[in-house]
Amino acid sequence: MARASSKKPRDLPPTDPMPARVDPCLATLVDKPPKGPDWAYEVKWDGYRIAVHIEPGRVRILTRGGYDWTERFPSIVDDARRLAVKTAILDGEAVVLDDKGRSDFGMLQRALGRLPSAVEAGAIVFYAFDLLYLDGRDLRRLPLRERRRLLEPLVACPEGAVRLSEEVQADGDEFFRVACAHGIEGIIAKHVEKPYRSGRGEWWQKITCKRRDSFVIVGFEPSTVPGHLGRLLLAARKDGELVYVGGCGTGWSNQLSRELRKLLEGMATKTPAVSLRRKGAVFVEPVLVAEVEYRAWTDDGKLRHASFKGIRQRADDAVVFEMADNIRSGFDDRIE
Incomplete structure (x- = not known):
């Protein structure tokens, strides 16, 4: 019987071409953390999912949707x-x-320059949580525990712009409770024996402290305070069309209220993107997406207790919430 090679993946000759892009693995939303020794947990980061491609003579940064954001x-x-x-x-x-x-x-x-701020681009940190390719070897076929073993020494420095997203071996329920108590969005559970698979599956699961999704901004209601924003009007997709899902009137500072109002006024249109009549509303072109945190859905398909968290363009990797027939029973398939 031939003896198995003791060489590590990095010691082997390069045999795998480097992919130009890899569709990311996406976590499935579940109500409770999975249990068992094959599951590890991480903090659910609230940012932009990116892949860092290191090649001879250059580094590329690609968003989940495949856009090149290296310069950002x-x-x-x-x-x-x-x-x-x-x-x-x-x-x-x-x-x-x-x-x-x-x-x-x-x-x-x-920090990315979407709105005026004292936050500089240098404040952005990349938390690496997986290693898909290394020195000529495609690692996606390896189980997560092996990919993490190779990743950890590469990004072991706790400071700087490239850091390791720590993996926690703990009771999932307790880790989730502590994460929510500290104001973190939620946690991610990953099966340590599974290979890396593009797309959504049960091998990565997310458990969120509150529901959070992306919705198209289709208009706004002015505030009684001159120059300020009163309420955003939001829409989701249903059968390929935009459907009004209610509004959001909290979550911004006075300064941000003025900035958003000015930004949206420049996108005003006389043709609403949704079927809606509302006195005093200003409808806008459906080009911006709002990140919104909310508690639940009403029986008629409207958001309950919605709070604004951020804004992005539909041209980046934002994915708009897709309404389904079973939404009233708590359906939630946010793509992080």
Whole structure:
């Protein structure tokens, strides 16, 4: 019987061409953390999902949708160049941390220059949680525990723009409780024996403290305070069409209220994107997407207790919430 090779994947000759792009693995929303020794847990980061491609002479950063955002993350590019690899693909999340170490999507958008802010681009951090390719070897066929074993020494530095998303071996219910108590969006559970599979599946699961989705902004209601925003009018997709799902009137500062009002006034249209009549409403072109946190859905398909969390363009990797017939029973398939 032939003896199995003791060489590590990095010691073997390169045999796998480097993919130009990898469709990411996406987590399935569940109500409770899975249990068992084959599951590990991580914090659910609130930012942009990106892949860092390290190649000879260059670094590329691609969004989940395949857009090249390399120029938007100069600090991540600089740190990625210093990693002790020839070629690699790192999967992770670009975030900005608040003063308590929590990821803040609104701060990230400001650092990317979407709205005026004192937050600089250098504040953006990349938390790597998977390694898909390394020095000529495609690692996607390996179980997660092996991919993590190779990833951890590469990004072991706790400071800088490229960091390791820590994996926690703990009781899932307790970790979820602590995460919610600290104001974190939720947790991710991953099966350590599974290979990396593009698309959505049960091998990665997400458990959120509150529901959060992306909705198209189709209009707004002015505030009684001149120049301010009163309420955003939101829509989701249903059978390929936009459907009004209610409004959102909280979640912004006075400054942001003025900035959003000015931004939306520049997109005003006389033709609403949804079937809706509302006195005093200003309808806009459906080109911006709002990140919204909410508690539940009403029986008639409207958001309950919605709070604004951030804004993005439909041209990036934003995915708009898709309404389904079973939405009233709590259906929620947000793509992170």
